Amino acid sequence: MSKLIYLDNAATTSLDPEVLEAMIPWLRSGYGNPSSIYSIGRDAKKAIEDARLKVAEAIGSKVNEIYFTGSGSEADNWAIKGIAEANSDKGRHLVTTNIEHHAVLHVYEYLEKRGFEVTYVAVEKNGIVDVDKIMNAVREDTILVSVMMANNEIGTIQPIAEIGERLAGHKAVFHTDAVQAIGNIPVDVRALRVDMLSLSAHKFHGPKGVGVLFIKRGVKIENLMHGGGQERTRRASTENTAGIVGLGVAIKKAVDNLPENAAKMQKIRDEIIGRVLNEVPFAILNGDRVRRLPGNANFAFRFIEGEGLLLFLDMYGIMASSGSACTSGSLDPSHVLLALGLEHEIAHGSLRLSIGTENDFSDIDYVVESIKTIVQRLREMSPLYDKYLKNKITED
Numbered sequence: 001m002s003k004l005i006y007l008d009n010a011a012t013t014s015l016d017p018e019v020l021e022a023m024i025p026w027l028r029s030g031y032g033n034p035s036s037i038y039s040i041g042r043d044a045k046k047a048i049e050d051a052r053l054k055v056a057e058a059i060g061s062k063v064n065e066i067y068f069t070g071s072g073s074e075a076d077n078w079a080i081k082g083i084a085e086a087n088s089d090k091g092r093h094l095v096t097t098n099i100e101h102h103a104v105l106h107v108y109e110y111l112e113k114r115g116f117e118v119t120y121v122a123v124e125k126n127g128i129v130d131v132d133k134i135m136n137a138v139r140e141d142t143i144l145v146s147v148m149m150a151n152n153e154i155g156t157i158q159p160i161a162e163i164g165e166r167l168a169g170h171k172a173v174f175h176t177d178a179v180q181a182i183g184n185i186p187v188d189v190r191a192l193r194v195d196m197l198s199l200s201a202h203k204f205h206g207p208k209g210v211g212v213l214f215i216k217r218g219v220k221i222e223n224l225m226h227g228g229g230q231e232r233t234r235r236a237s238t239e240n241t242a243g244i245v246g247l248g249v250a251i252k253k254a255v256d257n258l259p260e261n262a263a264k265m266q267k268i269r270d271e272i273i274g275r276v277l278n279e280v281p282f283a284i285l286n287g288d289r290v291r292r293l294p295g296n297a298n299f300a301f302r303f304i305e306g307e308g309l310l311l312f313l314d315m316y317g318i319m320a321s322s323g324s325a326c327t328s329g330s331l332d333p334s335h336v337l338l339a340l341g342l343e344h345e346i347a348h349g350s351l352r353l354s355i356g357t358e359n360d361f362s363d364i365d366y367v368v369e370s371i372k373t374i375v376q377r378l379r380e381m382s383p384l385y386d387k388y389l390k391n392k393i394t395e396d
């Protein structure tokens with residue numbers, strides 16, 4: 001095995017060498033506590049504020065609407081718990097979709113146990129939510145609506161701006177998890193009319209363990225972290241200076257280079273999708289064909305297990321992901337694939353390829369040929385496929 005092809009950019013991305021270079025000084029001599037008054041502390045503070053400005057410019061917000069967090073999951077947790085707690089006097093009803101990331105869905109489940117009522121709006125078969133269904137779910141006592149901008153498994157892009165517009169007159173706060181969107185599609189908080197937005201550095205070639213929650217001025221939200229007065233008293237913790245600096249450099253690069261990157265990823269994606277659907281029998285594409293992230297291809301292959309496919313792909317040097325939650329110790333297929341109406345058996349045979357900026361057109365042929373070979377081999381060993389063939393013969 002000579003090649004190594006990374007196609008799991010929705011799980012995480014490589015750290016951009018330029019980002020790493022920008023971070024190193026803050027791990028070496030720039031270790032001062034940003035709250036201190038001596039120079040190395042003040043320098044760190046300045047570097048953090050510079051990164052904050054970069055984030056604000058990247059998503060079209062004001063600088064003082066940007067709050068650094070420890071991850072995308074923390075930003076989602078804070079947004080949802082913080083709004084629920086600060087606004088429960090106005091209502092205890094929350095709205096979301098059935099394909100959100102677990103960092104959103106599990107927080108909603110947590111709140112249900114604490115007396116909040118949640119409406120999970122089901123997406124359509126193409127993995128996109130109907131704006132009217134969201135609006136029909138919103139009530140007088142709804143205090144929060146959270147809809148992800150782009151799905152991490154099937155890549156579908158939700159109509160956030162339309163929902164934002166329709167919600168404009170309502171008191172409910174509108175949050176979007178834009179973790180998968182940054183660097184892949186344009187994100188502008190004013191154009192989207194969102195009140196809160198989550199993002200995470202490691203999904204756009206920044207470091208792991210640092211994220212952002214955008215909170216529009218005037219939104220009433222409780223803290224998640226209590227302690228020191230960092231982040232204008234809203235998020236205690238001594239700042240992760242190096243991580244924040246890295247996030248700033250990474251988001252600027254991701255947004256500046258978005259048009260070229262997205263165009264290249266989309267070309268690779270379309271070529272892979274076209275070839276797989278053409279050349280692999282019984283293959284389907286999960287999620288809308290057009291309204292999806294430029295780097296996302298998610299397939300289901302009948303008669304095989306996604307886990308087996310992943311293991312063989314790894315032997316071929318291809319790193320990808322399956323749509324089932326087996327890695328997390330559960331044998332259930334992913335809630336996202338089931339939400340599309342896929343049968344369990346078919347959802348089990350799914351494969352997510354998430355293309356990134358570093359992939360190249362020259363990878364395509366090897367990837368498609370490998371998938372073809374492996375799927376065929378797995379089917380030859382599959383009792384389901386055997387049964388299908390036997391039934392087919394008797395039918396004929």
Ligand SMILES: *Cc1c(COP(=O)(O)O)cnc(C)c1O
Nearest residue numbers: 071072073101103152179180200
């Ligand atoms: C990765 C991801 C998260 C979690 O972000 P972390 O920084 O890894 O905690 C949340 N939402 C979506 C859509 C993601 O893809």
